[in-house]
Each structure stands twice: as C-alpha cells, then as structure tokens.
Amino acid sequence: MFHSKRSYLLLILFAIVAFTGLAFVACGDDEEEGPQIGTVDVLGIWGDEELVSFEAMVDPWELDTGGSMAFTGTRDITTVLTTRVEGGNPPDVAIPAEVGRFQQFAGEGKLTPLSACEGLEETVKANYPQGFIDLGTVDGTLYGFFMKADTKGTIWYNPGFFADNGYEPLTVDSTFDDLVALSDQILADGTPPWSIGVESGEASGWPGTDWIQQILLNEAGGDVYDGVIDGSIPFTDSRVKDAWEKFGDIALTEGYTVQEGAEGINATNFVDATYPPFESPPEAAVVYLGGFASSFITDQFPDAVAGEDFDFFPFPGGGVTGGANIVYAFNDDETTCSFLNDLASAEAQRIWVDRGGFTSVNSQVSLDSYPDPVSRAQAEQLAGAELFRFDLDDAIGGALQLAFFDGVTQYLANPDNLDSILTGIEASR
Amino acid sequence: MVGRRWWTPWLWLAPALALLGVFLVYPVVDTCRRSFLDERSKNFVGFDNYRFIIENPQPLVSDTHSALLNNVMWLTLFTVITVCLGLTLAVLTGRVRYEAVAKSAIFIPMAISFVAASVIWRFMYEFNTDIGTVNATVTSLGGEPTAWLQDTGAPLTALTDRGPDTLPRPIQINNLALVLVGVWMWTGFAMVVLSAGLKGISTEVLEAARVDGANEWQIFRRIIVPILSPTIVVVATTLVIQGLKKFDLVWVMTGGRFKTDVVATLFYKEAFRIGDFGVGAALAVVLLLWVLPVMVIGIRRFQFQEETR
Numbered sequence: 001m002f003h004s005k006r007s008y009l010l011l012i013l014f015a016i017v018a019f020t021g022l023a024f025v026a027c028g029d030d031e032e033e034g035p036q037i038g039t040v041d042v043l044g045i046w047g048d049e050e051l052v053s054f055e056a057m058v059d060p061w062e063l064d065t066g067g068s069m070a071f072t073g074t075r076d077i078t079t080v081l082t083t084r085v086e087g088g089n090p091p092d093v094a095i096p097a098e099v100g101r102f103q104q105f106a107g108e109g110k111l112t113p114l115s116a117c118e119g120l121e122e123t124v125k126a127n128y129p130q131g132f133i134d135l136g137t138v139d140g141t142l143y144g145f146f147m148k149a150d151t152k153g154t155i156w157y158n159p160g161f162f163a164d165n166g167y168e169p170l171t172v173d174s175t176f177d178d179l180v181a182l183s184d185q186i187l188a189d190g191t192p193p194w195s196i197g198v199e200s201g202e203a204s205g206w207p208g209t210d211w212i213q214q215i216l217l218n219e220a221g222g223d224v225y226d227g228v229i230d231g232s233i234p235f236t237d238s239r240v241k242d243a244w245e246k247f248g249d250i251a252l253t254e255g256y257t258v259q260e261g262a263e264g265i266n267a268t269n270f271v272d273a274t275y276p277p278f279e280s281p282p283e284a285a286v287v288y289l290g291g292f293a294s295s296f297i298t299d300q301f302p303d304a305v306a307g308e309d310f311d312f313f314p315f316p317g318g319g320v321t322g323g324a325n326i327v328y329a330f331n332d333d334e335t336t337c338s339f340l341n342d343l344a345s346a347e348a349q350r351i352w353v354d355r356g357g358f359t360s361v362n363s364q365v366s367l368d369s370y371p372d373p374v375s376r377a378q379a380e381q382l383a384g385a386e387l388f389r390f391d392l393d394d395a396i397g398g399a400l401q402l403a404f405f406d407g408v409t410q411y412l413a414n415p416d417n418l419d420s421i422l423t424g425i426e427a428s429r
Numbered sequence: 430m431v432g433r434r435w436w437t438p439w440l441w442l443a444p445a446l447a448l449l450g451v452f453l454v455y456p457v458v459d460t461c462r463r464s465f466l467d468e469r470s471k472n473f474v475g476f477d478n479y480r481f482i483i484e485n486p487q488p489l490v491s492d493t494h495s496a497l498l499n500n501v502m503w504l505t506l507f508t509v510i511t512v513c514l515g516l517t518l519a520v521l522t523g524r525v526r527y528e529a530v531a532k533s534a535i536f537i538p539m540a541i542s543f544v545a546a547s548v549i550w551r552f553m554y555e556f557n558t559d560i561g562t563v564n565a566t567v568t569s570l571g572g573e574p575t576a577w578l579q580d581t582g583a584p585l586t587a588l589t590d591r592g593p594d595t596l597p598r599p600i601q602i603n604n605l606a607l608v609l610v611g612v613w614m615w616t617g618f619a620m621v622v623l624s625a626g627l628k629g630i631s632t633e634v635l636e637a638a639r640v641d642g643a644n645e646w647q648i649f650r651r652i653i654v655p656i657l658s659p660t661i662v663v664v665a666t667t668l669v670i671q672g673l674k675k676f677d678l679v680w681v682m683t684g685g686r687f688k689t690d691v692v693a694t695l696f697y698k699e700a701f702r703i704g705d706f707g708v709g710a711a712l713a714v715v716l717l718l719w720v721l722p723v724m725v726i727g728i729r730r731f732q733f734q735e736e737t738r
Contacts, residue, residue, distance in 0.1 A: 079701040086706070101704070108469075199579070202684025202702075266687075267556035267576035399703045403490040409687065410489070413581070424489040 037067035040339045043081060044095040045325070047073045049295070050357065057351045061342040067335055085110060090330040093339060095147070097325050099135060099390070100397010105328075106138035112329045114142045117337035123344050127362045129383075135390055136326065144328035145344055148352070149361045151382045152210050152290040152391065153320035154312040156274065156297070161282045165189060174316035176219065176246060183256060186285045192258040195284035196251055196265045197273025198408060206393065207270045207289060208247065208408030210321070213392035214288075216243035218317025222387055229395050235407075235425045241418065248415050258284040262412040271296050278310055288315065290323065291378045295357050306374035320385035323394055324361065403428035457717070464710035478711035491708070495688045496695040500719070502604060503611070503672040503691060510612050511668050512661060515619025519627055520649065522620070532624070536617035543614065547681035550610045554578050554682075577606040579687050603687055611678055615671065619664050626660035627653065659734060666727035673720050692716045 046054050051073055058069050074080050077096045084090050085105065096102070105111050114121040114136075124145045125133060136144040155170070162169060167186065170178055183193040198207045217225045220239040227233030228240060250256060251265055258276050259265045274296045276283035287293065297310050304310055314320070327343055329336050342348050346364030353360055353369045359379050360369075367383075370376035382388070393401045403425045410421050439446075467474050482493045522531045538546060554577035555561030564574040580602040630653065638648050654661075676693040679685055685694040692712055700709025 079697075082701050082704050104704070202680070202686060202698075204579075204684065204686045263576045263580065264556060266579045272557065399487060399490045399705070402698075402703065403487065406489045406686065409579070421489070424487075428487045428490045 036334075037065040037338055038335045039068045039070050040335050041092045042069055042071045042095065042339075043077060043084070043091040043093070044071060044073050045075060045077050045097060046071075049299075053352045053355045053357065056355060057348050058339075058342070060351070061339065061348065065338055067338065069339070085330075092331060092333075092336045093327065093329050095325050095327050097323055097391075098394045098397045098401070099144075099326055100395070100401060102144055102326055102328055103138050103397075106141075106143045110330060111143045112332045112336075114145065114340070116332035117329075117340055120337065120341050120344060123341065127344075127346065127364050129361055129363070129388075131388055131390070132324065132361055135395075136328075144326045146324035146326050146361055147343055147349060149322055149324040149359045149382055150291045151320055151322045151359065151378050151385075152214060153315040153322070153381055153385070154291050154293070154378065155286050155288045155315055156277065156293055156310060156312045157286045158277045158282050159308060159311050161277070161285065167285070169311075169313035170316050172314050172318050174314075176215065176316055179316050180249065183250065183253075187255050191282065191285055192255060192260075193285045194250060194257045195273050195276040195287040196257050196259060197268030197270045198265055198412070199267055199269045203402075203405055204266070205405035205408035207273075208251070208412070209393045209404050210290065210391070211247045211250075211288060212243050212408070213321050213389075214315050214319070215246045215317075216240060216392070217319040217321055217387065217389050218315070219243060219246070222319070222389060225389050225392065229392065231429060234429075235404075235422045236419070241422060244411060244418055244422070248411065248418075251412060252415055262415075266409050266412055275300050278304060291359060291375075292357070294374055294378075306372040311374060312377070314381060318385075319387040319389070320381055321389050321391055322382055323391040399428045400425070460710045460713050460717075462710075463706050464714045466707055466710075468705040468707050470706050474707065478707040479715075481708050482711060482715060490703070491695055491699055492688060492690060493695065493712070496685075496690040496692050496712075497715075499604060499689065499691045500673060500675075500716075502600065503608065503675050504669050506600075506605075507608050507611050507615075507672040507675075508665055508668040510608070511615045511619050512665050514612065514616050515664065516623050516654075516657075516661070518616065518620045519624035520653070523624060523627055532617075532620065535620055538614045539617040541614075543677040544681055546614055547610065547678050550613075551578070551682050554606055575602065578603050578683050578689075581688050601688060603683065603689055607679060607682060607689060610682070611672070611675065614678075615668060619668065622664050623657060623660055626657050630656050659730070662730055663727070666723060666730070669723050670720055670727075673716065673723070692719075 044054070051071070054071070055069075062068055072080075072091070077094070078098060078101055081090075081094055081096065081101065090110070102111075114124060121142055124136075124142065128145060132146045133142065136142055136146065157169060159169075161167075165186075167182065170182065186193040196207070198205050200206055213225070216228070216239070219242065224233055224237075224239050228235065228237075233240070252262060254261070257265060259268050259273070270289065274287050274289055274293045277285055277287055278297055278301055289296075291312075294306065294310065294312075298304055298306075301309070327340065329340055344362070346360070346362050349358070349360045349362055349365050350369050352358040353365055353375075354371060356371050356375060359375065359382055361382065363383075367376055367379055370379055393404045396404070407421045407425045411418055414421075463470050464478055465473060465475065467477075482497075485492065485494045488494075518535060522528050522535070525531055541549075552560060553562050554564075556564060556574055556576050556579075558565045558568050558574055561574070561577075563577060568574055582602055634652060634656075635648060638652055643651070674693050675691050676697070679689055679691055679694050680697070683689045685691070685698060690698070693716060696709045696712035696716065698709075699705050699712060703709075
C-alpha cells in the first residue's frame with residue numbers, strides 16, 4: 001500500500017541516482033584526458049626488481065610532466081592484451097617481448113604509427129639499429145621501438161672453476177665442434193659439462209628454442225633464419241633439422257647434463273638450471289641462457305661478483321640472437337606521446353642501465369654507462385655482432401611459437417620422432 | 430491488497446534476470462555465434478572450427494583429441510576415485526572417537542584456494558629431490574625420481590605400447606598425478622555430504638540386519654549403499670561437472686603441456702593465447718554441450734527429491 005509505494009519510489013530514485021552516477025564517472029574520465037599530461041595505462045611483463053627499476057626510469061618523467069603511470073605487469077601478457085584489445089579496452093601502451101601479435105595488431109590498424117607523436121619517429125630512426133627499426137615496421141610504417149634488449153649468445157661459466165681445471169673459455173672464432181670438444185674434456189675430468197632446464201609452465205620448451213635458433217643462425221646463416229620466420233623455408237628443411245640434432249648432441253649425450261638427460265631437462269625449471277655451475281663445488285661447468293641469466297645467478301648467490309664468480313663466453317659461431325621488449329601504443333593523445341618519447345630517450349634508459357639488468361639498443365647510451373664488466377660485455381656483443389637476428393620464436397609468435405615450444409619437449413623425450421615433430425610444427429604455421 | 434499488478438514479480442526478478450542475461454545468456458549466445466566465424470570473428474566459416482576439433486590438424490600446439498580424451502579420463506577417474514574414497518572415509522570416520530578431528534583434517538584441502546593448492550603440489554611433485562617431497566620419498570626408499578608432471582608414459586601394457594602419436598596413452602603418469610591432486614581437494618566434500626546422509630539412516634534398520642545375521646560388508650553393500658544412492662548421485666553429479674570444467678589445477682601445474690590439456694584449458698589457450706576465437710569458441714560449445722545433460726540429470730534428481738520429501 002502506501003508503504004510499498006514508497007519503497008518503489010525509493011527504488012526508482014536509487015536507480016536514477018546510480019545510473020547518473022555511472023554516467024558522471026564515465027564523463028569525468030573523458031574530461032580528464034584534456035590537453036595536459038594525465039595517467040598513462042601501461043601493460044608490460046615486469047615485476048619485482050625489474051618493475052622497481054622501470055619505475056625508477058619513469059620517475060623523472062612523472063616529476064617533469066606531472067603525469068603518472070598505471071602499470072600492470074603480467075607474464076601472461078599475450079592473453080591479457082588479446083582480451084583487452086578484443087574487448088575494446090586496450091591499454092595506452094604495451095611492452096611485450098613477442099612481435100607476432102604486434103604485427104597482427106598493426107596490420108589490423110589498431111596501433112598508432114610512431115610518426116603521430118612529435119619527434120618520436122625521428123629519435124628512433126636516428127638512434128636505433130636498422131634491424132630493430134625493420135622489426136618495428138609493418139607495411140612500411142614504423143609502429144614500435146625496442147627498449148630492453150637481451151643477447152642470447154651467452155654461455156655462462158664459473159671463471160674460478162675454469163681456471164682451476166685449465167679449461168679455456170671459447171671465443172667468437174670458435175666452432176660448434178670446439179664446444180663439443182670442451183664438453184668432452186670436462187666430462188672426462190668427471191664433471192657433467194652442461195646444466196639445461198626447459199620447464200617454464202605453459203611455455204615449457206622455450207630455452208630449447210634458443211639453442212636451436214642460435215645454432216641455426218651460426219650454421220645455416222641469416223638467410224635461412226629469415227626464411228624460417230617468413231615461411232619460405234619450412235621447419236622440415238634439412239638445415240633446420242640439422243640444428244635440432246646438434247642441440248640433441250649436447251642435451252641428449254649421456255653424461256653431458258647434470259639433469260641426467262631428457263626427463264630431467266624437461267622437468268627442471270629454466271631458472272633453477274642456471275645455478276649448478278656456481279654452487280661450491282660446481283655441479284656442472286656451463287649453462288646456456290640469455291643475458292638475463294645473470295640476474296638469476298645474482299639473486300641465488302648474492303655475493304657473486306660479475307666477472308669473477310660468473311662470466312660468459314660467446315656462443316660459438318659468431319652470430320648472435322637476442323630478444324627485446326617492443327614498445328607500442330594504441331592511441332596518440334598527448335600523455336601517451338610524451339611517455340613514449342621519454343621511454344625512447346637515452347636519458348631515461350641510462351637510469352635502468354645504471355641499476356643493472358638492462359641492455360639498451362639506443363646508440364646514445366654509451367658502453368661506459370654499464371655498471372659491471374659482464375653487462376658491458378653483453379651490450380658490446382649486441383652492438384658489435386657481425387650477424388644479429390631477433391629471437392626466432394618471438395618473431396613468429398602465435399600458434400607456431402607454441403608448437404615450436406612443444407616440439408622441443410617432445411624431441412627431448414622422443415628424439416627418434418624428429419621428422420614427425422618437425423612436420424607437426426610446420427602444420428601450425 | 431492494492432498495487433499487486435502482473436509485473437510485480439518481474440520487477441523483483443529483474444535484477445537477477447538482468448545479471449543472468451548479461452553474464453550468462455549473452456556470452457553463451459555470442460560464443461555459439463563466434464564458433465561459426467573465423468579466428469578474428471569476421472567471416473562465416475560454417476563448421477570448419479568443429480572440423481578442426483575432429484581432424485586435429487595441429488597436434489603439437491592444440492591437441493584436441495588428447496584434450497577430449499583427458500576430459501573423459503577426468504570425469505571417470507576423478508569422479509570414481511573421489512566418490513569411493515569419500516564413501517569409505519565417511520563410513521570409517523563415523524566409527525572413530527575423534528570423528529570431528531579426522532573429518533576436519535580431510536576437509537581442510539577444500540578450504541584452500543585451488544590455485545594455491547596447485548602451487549603447493551607443483552612443489553610436492555618437483556623433480557629435484559631437494560625440493561620435491563614425493564620424489565624425495567621415492568628416492569629414500571631406493572627408487573628413481575620421476576618427472577611427475579612431465580612424464581607422458583604409462584605402465585607398459587598391450588594397450589599402452591604404441592609410442593607417441595596424436596592420441597594419448599590411456600593413463601599417463603602426469604595425468605594421474607593431476608587427478609590425484611583433484612581427488613585430494615574434493616574427497617573432503619564427498620565425505621562430508623555422504624556422512625550426513627549416513628547419519629540419516631535409522632539404526633533400527635542396521636540393527637535388524639545384524640539380528641538377521643548380516644556381516645558388516647553385507648550391511649554396507651546391501652543396506653547403506655542403496656539407501657545412500659540418491660546422495661551418491663548428487664555428489665557424483667557435482668564431481669562430474671567439476672571434472673569436466675577442470676581448468677585451474679591443470680593450468681597452474683602444467684599449463685596443459687605434455688598432453689595434459691583438457692577442453693577448458695585448450696579453449697582458453699586457443700582463444701586468448703593463440704588468438705583463434707573460432708576454434709576457442711567451438712571448443713567451449715563442445716564443453717557446454719557435454720556439461721548440459723549432466724546438469725539436467727542433476728536438476729531432475731533434485732526436483733524429484735523435493736517432490737517426494
């Protein structure tokens with residue numbers, strides 16, 4: 001009766017208030033993004049130490065412009081990014097490691113060309129290596145630039161252990177056979193030469209793809225490498241198969257790995273696999289993993305000194321593969337542009353370089369900026385490589401990348417099935 | 430009474446209906462629609478996505494056959510083991526003095542978030558014997574460590590000795606390891622519900638049976654199980670649905686790798702990791718069609734019980 005009528009009224013009133021409130025909030029959002037610098041929404045992969053360093057790098061920009069960064073870090077960036085783009089709610093800026101999805105977004109016209117931001121395209125074209133500019137270009141338009149690079153031509157060893165036993169670290173001029181010879185020498189002295197682990201949850205197998213791409217680049221050359229990426233050379237090609245078998249020669253030779261073969265390699269996490277050479281006494285002699293492995297080592301052994309307790313020698317063959325985080329934007333408003341210009345600048349990148357764990361591809365960041373000899377050597381290797389290629393699986397991306405990962409774990413478990421595995425990978429292209 | 434119009438009940442239902450519509454009906458309809466479109470949901474492709482599931486052209490990255498078979502395995506093995514174990518424990522704990530303590534201990538895993546439990550078991554199953562409790566136990570007893578989450582092997586039998594192909598061997602070691610974690614989490618639920626049913630059986634019936642000379646096994650087999658059967662069906666239905674839609678456990682522990690993918694993880698991977706919304710949606714529809722009859726049976730059963738009460 002009267003009572004219930006009043007509650008209807010209240011309900012309706014409440015509904016009206018709620019809806020107008022929502023509308024108001026929505027409008028408020030739009031109005032905030034006016035001419036001055038606001039909040040930039042960034043989706044990336046960093047957490048922990050790396051995030052602290054990234055925030056330190058962005059701090060001066062926030063102070064200078066009065067803007068702020070809202071950063072979301074996730075290992076599952078491809079998934080999150082796809083969902084948000086599909087849902088019509090992309091971040092302002094994305095900083096993933098894989099370029100396959102980047103090319104797809106760019107092709108669909110979802111990304112902002114760097115030329116839309118004043119001065120950005122010029123900065124990138126003037127200071128970044130041509131190879132990275134090409135990678136950020138889709139259909140003739142530059143959409144992204146690379147800021148945090150990692151060489152993947154690094155074999156980590158324990159200098160003390162090498163000196164005690166008279167082992168010689170390999171050089172750029174060494175060959176794959178030298179690597180096998182060194183392994184045999186170490187094995188003969190009673191230590192398993194290698195520590196290998198490819199477990200990485202859903203992405204298990206990727207450390208093995210690093211091996212294969214590095215061998216492929218050195219043995220077959222850049223043209224074959226590019227052919228595998230663009231599809232003109234299938235995975236079933238004999239030169240590709242040869243690279244897999246060479247990887248198998250190391251991973252599957254009895255006694256070569258401290259993990260004692262395929263089962264252990266598949267079950268050992270790639271981070272844990274970096275520890276054995278630096279235990280005392282060392283449980284293995286060397287571990288192959290990208291430049292980022294140095295941070296795993298220093299996390300596990302806080303007292304380890306770069307260059308004395310751990311160091312790297314180049315993967316034999318002269319060619320260098322490497323990964324990098326690509327930066328791209330979904331809009332060109334002033335906040336986003338100002339933020340991108342800051343990230344691309346040498347001044348900002350030097351901050352992270354100085355904090356460690358960051359290799360810049362910006363030529364304005366000099367080698368003197370690096371805090372220790374090992375990180376400097378990594379930067380030198382990237383800048384001075386006679387033959388450099390972007391990480392193979394990150395360059396192809398999508399289903400093919402996942403098939404490549406799965407191929408590695410299956411190959412380790414069943415090396416006799418290599419032919420059918422390679423056919424299976426190619427079927428996912 | 431004034432003001433009771435035909436739309437009064439609808440007004441009260443409106444919020445619930447709106448939520449159901451937005452969060453359930455719309456996604457279901459849209460998923461069905463997308464399952465007939467291409468990977469970017471642009472062009473109509475007919476039944477191509479369903480053909481993909483049947484023909485399994487990319488066994489390395491999305492092994493649809495293995496996922497479907499794994500779902501069958503989950504819904505049978507997981508349900509059977511959990512119900513049997515739950516029933517046994519319900520009967521046994523009902524007879525000990527520290528019933529409450531024993532039941533709490535078994536029920537506790539249910540109170541842990543599934544993701545947290547999966548992370549815990551990842552450590553338990555770890556290959557490195559310095560970390561993995563299971564392998565440490567095995568090696569201390571003189572065995573060899575096993576890669577519990579990566580080993581796709583099975584005890585060699587005539588059925589399993591086929592070598593790797595697109596079909597998984599019937600029971601892989603790693604699948605079994607995953608199912609056991611599911612059992613560990615859900616046994617408490619089965620036990621508590623069945624135990625409540627058990628308490629409802631009048632002691633007179635049991636005593637009459639004992640007077641007539643039945644032994645304990647006969648009482649369990651011929652009296653307790655038949656009387657409990659409606660409760661068992663309810664528990665089993667819940668578990669079958671759980672087994673069918675299993676996602677968190679598999680995703681956290683193996684990411685669906687090493688042939689442990691189930692339909693739920695595979696459609697997520699296809700849609701969001703690979704970006705093929707067509708195949709992802711088709712897999713989701715398959716899963717939906719699979720769960721529907723189980724739910725219908727469950728609801729029918731529930732209504733029937735309500736009526737007879």
